[in-house]
Amino acid sequence: MTETSRRNRQPGLSTRAIHLGYDPATENGALTPPIYMTSTYAFETAEQGSELFRGERKGYIYGRTKNPTQTILEERIASLEGGETAIALGSGMAAISGTMLSLLDAGDEVVIDHTLYGNAYAYFTQALPRWGISVKLADFTRPETLEAALGPKTKLVYFETPANPNLRVIDIAAVAAIAHAHGAEVVVDNTFATPILQRPLEHGADIVLHSATKYIGGHGDVLAGLVVGRAETLQKVRQTGLRWVTGATLSPFNCFLLLRGLKTLELRVERHSSSAMKVARLLEGHAKVASVSYPGLESFAEHEIAKRQMSGFGGLISFELDGGMAEGMALMNRLELVTRAVSLGDAETLIQHPASMTHAIYSAEEREKHGISDGLLRLSVGLENVDDILDDLERALDSL
Template sequence: MRQNTRNAPAGFATRAIHLGYEPASEHGALTPPIFMTSTYAFESAEAGAELFRGERAGYIYGRNRNPTQALLEERIASLEGGEAALAVASGMGAIASLLWTLLSAGDEVVIDHTIYGSSFALLTKGLTRFGIAVHPVDMTRLETLEAALTPKTKLVFFETPANPNLRVIDIAAVAERAHAAGALAVVDSTFCSPAIQRPLQFGADLVVHSATKYLGGHGDLLGGLVVGPAETIKQIRTVGLRWLTGATLSPINAFLILRGLKTLELRMERHCASASALAELLASHPAVARVSYPGLASFPQYALAKRQMSLPGGLIAFELEGGVAAGTALMNRLELITRAVSLGDAETLIQHPASMTHSTYSAEERQKHGISDGLVRLSVGLETLDDLVNDLAQALDSLRA
């Protein structure tokens, strides 16, 4: 990227669009090319040996790295404020590659009790099969975190905002306590993207993303990212990606995520603005029992959310007065808003966590961890706001008829 004439750091959107690529390096092509190759030729036998020993920079095999992936990694590291990044095939691939690299039998992990269902299953049902102890706690209550930390704790893992009920966790406070115990703080920041939250700035050691969501932004790809110190990312690439998971991101999906980054800042502004309006509608409607949205003054962690997040996000969680039956009726009544899991798409999506994304939790675990059977999660898309308001309002009104 060419230096700007003011000698000032380039802005977020400028880096998302230009960083790491000069059209002149690729025959003047404005858009970076997709490198569709699985293997790479060596200049000589000696050069190949040097690459394998790590004495020479370059590419060896597509499972480890590809130039299209490398550009994505450079950009996301810059946007998150990290030294380096690793692109992999999915968000779960990012988490698994990180965990399998940094943990061994006998280690302990402390997790927040409210996280994505598949992450919860990997940690509490997967890792524990291999001699790793996992302790779920309520990280909004720091005393429960402190009580769970031991000399064997290697990682503290949490989401903020949390999936699906949008609880916000104090990144700086958790990181401080993790570090005091000799552990790393790992944050899943998928619900925000680096456009509105950068956990490394608050003391986190590593950040993971499902790039399937806001980073890609169009519901047409799977991808994951890990951002953190260069040496740790190198270790995760060499061990977690290359040997343990093989969760390689395809060059085409790396290209699509790069394309998504170009509009990320603009899209997040629209997601958040529309979500704020729909949250106000929900909060004022008599059919709604409670709304959880970081942008509402009634949100229990409103001040913390404003401190950590530049915008309140594009997701809303709410419960209806009629419980599960009312939630089912509402979702079936909607005409524009789509019944589907995932989030961060251009389309507005609605789902029922207890029977869908968080069905890996037992009923007892859901009750204990704040995921009620009546909870509904809304991912607000990019449609015309009036159309979303009209669709949600008519579905809510039908519950009172």
């Protein structure tokens, strides 16, 4: 790299996550951005207040829609994802509902992939239809089924990749091309990959969502959601989904926690990914394990797609034992270091049983149809020394 190109290139992901949008000199030299614990903001003049309410002046009015600590967070995540702007909300589900209720009207249609986080699946299949919004399901790993599901009323398509809980990977560019040809916009949940490993907007998606509770927070101590996309679209989400419909404001302190998490996100995701690869190899080679689903394995069905659109494979693994659900439950109870808990992306390694926990909202028939078997376990590989994780899993497996 020449000196000129080095000067002109965009700073790296970690550099932007640590520095973007903040100058200590403007805040009395404070290295860490301050937490603005205020619900309302004073106007210098009555005219200034009127201009703010009319959108003729930039600034802050009331804490439900915007806060200076929140602004720094939103600028940083928008930059990392390659979007024009972002919105922070109170949870991942608030990010989903706030977006959908801002962009969809009664009579519109949304097409979703059939494998989603359990509460997201319930929201789409049980809540949205109550408000006159039609919801269709398709298998997005088979583009022809998406093509068949799209119609003149389809406004959005929505999916996760990798998907929760079985980690199936969907070709973002292929879905975007089909959806856009039908006049629909593409919304992708990028929680599992984070912008460190995958940036869906670069592959044609229009909106990216995160449960920032997971990897972006990274410490299991915050609930939050993020939406990234075009400024015009997200202004609708801020004014409608956040301000009027949900009121799901993210507190300034939780914005501070996410800013803390962003600073180490690249380092943590690299460690999660490298450890998960070793754990996946162990599981794949163990006699008690019937199947392993991890995008980094050559045996993974969508391995080539994952290599094409991801720069790494993440910290989530799904697997099933020969003894099915009974043996899976027994394994969970014999683990000592690995913690039995839902959620993911924390420093701790977590294991859970989707059929009876995060995806219990699916009927047994739906789980079978959508590849969520009763024996499936989901493992979120943490930041402990990987040899300790491997030892705990191997000991528990050998004892079955």
